Amino acid sequence: KIAGGEILVEVADTSEKRVQGLSGRESLPPDTGLIFVFDTPGKYGFWMKNMKFSIDIAWIDETLQVVGVERLINPDTYPKVFYPPGNIKYVLEIGAGEAQKYGIDIGQFISYLQ
Numbered sequence: 001k002i003a004g005g006e007i008l009v010e011v012a013d014t015s016e017k018r019v020q021g022l023s024g025r026e027s028l029p030p031d032t033g034l035i036f037v038f039d040t041p042g043k044y045g046f047w048m049k050n051m052k053f054s055i056d057i058a059w060i061d062e063t064l065q066v067v068g069v070e071r072l073i074n075p076d077t078y079p080k081v082f083y084p085p086g087n088i089k090y091v092l093e094i095g096a097g098e099a100q101k102y103g104i105d106i107g108q109f110i111s112y113l114q
Helices: 015-020 098-102
Strands: 008-012 032-042 055-060 066-073 088-095
Touching (some): 008 015
Parallel strands (some): 008 032
Antiparallel strands (some): 032 088, 055 066, 055 088
């Protein structure tokens, strides 16, 4: 749960799943996403390698607070690497425009159930 609703997420909690991310997929269904779970907080970089659609990224710290949001990241930005504004433990990737749809912004907290 985040901001204005619930997003059904897949979990990327192993190094293999985190490396793969959404790369190679044709699309992401509306109201779904991928949450990356890291073992320790850090400044993890993300890029759009082998991506076929645009996304929004929410950077989330270990207290489950959103500390940054990148909107409408296009595959054409590759090889640019996007970094959070500080240490994070979670990253939520959702379809482009869904951060605005849900009202996701800095300072909000998520409720994440595994």
